[in-house]
Amino acid sequence: MNAAAIRHLISTHDLTDAELTSLVERGAGFADGTIYPSDQLAGLVVGILFLKTSTRTRTSFSTAALRLGAQIVSYGPNDLQTNTGESLSDTAEVLSRMLDMLVVRTSGDPADLRTLAGQQRMAVVNAMTADEHPTQAVADLTTLLRHFGHVDGLRICYVGEGNNTAAALALTLSRFKGVHLELRTPPGYGLEPAILSSAVENAANSGATVTELHTMDSAPAGFDAFYTTRWQTTGTIKPDPHWRDAFTPSRSPPRCGTRAPRPCSCTTCRPTAARMSPPRSWKVPTAWRSTRLRTRCMRPWPSWSGAPGASDPMGRAVRHE
The missing domain is CATH 3.40.50.1370 (Aspartate/ornithine carbamoyltransferase)
Incomplete structure (x- = not known):
């Protein structure tokens, strides 16, 4: 994998104006049926870590990953060794050697997501922290x-x-x-x-x-x-x-x-x-729109897919629709 190509979506500040506009427009395309999910994430494994309750967000991210060809591993609040004292940074390093992407809801300090994003292999997506959704x-x-x-x-x-x-x-x-x-x-x-x-x-x-x-x-x-x-x-x-x-x-x-x-x-x-x-x-x-929007959020952003030879979040060559 190309570590330089790893991107994270932890805050809206992580998006340029052009990337934000592209996400919105392509989310509408998925919702309208003018753009269809492909196997963009085929061969990848996505972790779904939710420390707080969720109906729509957890389900929409899970189904979005599956529709894009990924396999998923789900974690609840009591499933990881952070509960027994293992540090979040060590946990991130371990998970990054087995997962390609981690979707996280904490409802807590966004600094935790920045810690998870400190490794060089796994993309991290914010499914809600205390400060932003x-x-x-x-x-x-x-x-x-x-x-x-x-x-x-x-x-x-x-x-x-x-x-x-x-x-x-x-x-x-x-x-x-x-x-x-x-x-x-x-x-x-x-x-x-x-x-x-x-x-x-x-x-x-x-x-x-x-x-x-x-x-x-x-x-x-x-x-x-x-x-x-x-x-x-x-x-x-x-x-x-x-x-x-x-x-x-x-x-x-x-x-x-x-x-x-x-x-x-x-x-x-x-x-x-x-x-x-x-x-x-x-x-x-909301449930209907969330699946289509989060399908887009798990796909490469414009800076990854805009030019021939560009890489996706995992450093692989982009397959255009």
């Missing part, structure tokens, strides 16, 4: 592209906790020209300041705007899409026993104005913080 954001952008035909210039309102899903959405949408993202997060449950600062910096470079408000007193208006999220973030516990009081205003927001011919509400398919009344809303079939 990068493949969820790409799935969300893919949904917007399929519904509107473009991402540039959209006006999106996010209602809910400033969690890892909101962070990834802010860090990706802010890189598209002319996008306006407004986040309505409960007091004390907003984006981490570093995440918001990074999203605002992205927006300054792309001509987008990102704002965050901690109130639902005024009705959001003039948006193309509304994004709502569940109150309980996977893998976390809120220390304040009265935390629901802060979220209650988001339960039934004022009627939200839209400017799109087909206004929509983009949501996960789990219980959500805000309820939108049909026919002014639609619910994204």
Whole structure:
């Protein structure tokens, strides 16, 4: 294997603007049936390590790997020797000699994924850490592209906790020209300041705007899409026993104005913080889109597949469709 060709997807920062756009566009191609999975990962072994619960993400990554021709090995929170004191760096070295790719959900410190990525043989993909959920954001952008035909210039309102899903959405949408993202997060449950600062910096470079408000007193208006999220973030516990009081205003927001011919509400398919009344809303079939999007995330990115003779994440010559 060519160690220099190994790439990781731990944060949206690991993607260039061109790579992010390519993932979104090709994810839409898989969803629309204009691009079909091939045997790009034939002969490879993908590890699926989930330390926290998951229904959609774990299943979609597993089926994506299988559809691309790989074999998978699944691990739960009690399966590795890290539970008996073996270091994460040693574990990474051991796994890298048997696996070609490792998909990891920790809901914890992203530094753990950087440690796993410290070896030179195995690609590492973030299936959710405490700070970011990068493949969820790409799935969300893919949904917007399929519904509107473009991402540039959209006006999106996010209602809910400033969690890892909101962070990834802010860090990706802010890189598209002319996008306006407004986040309505409960007091004390907003984006981490570093995440918001990074999203605002992205927006300054792309001509987008990102704002965050901690109130639902005024009705959001003039948006193309509304994004709502569940109150309980996977893998976390809120220390304040009265935390629901802060979220209650988001339960039934004022009627939200839209400017799109087909206004929509983009949501996960789990219980959500805000309820939108049909026919002014639609619910994204997350399980269906996740499999197609994560099929794309496990394939070579543009920098691996754009030129003749390019290598895939494992250092092998790319087989073009």
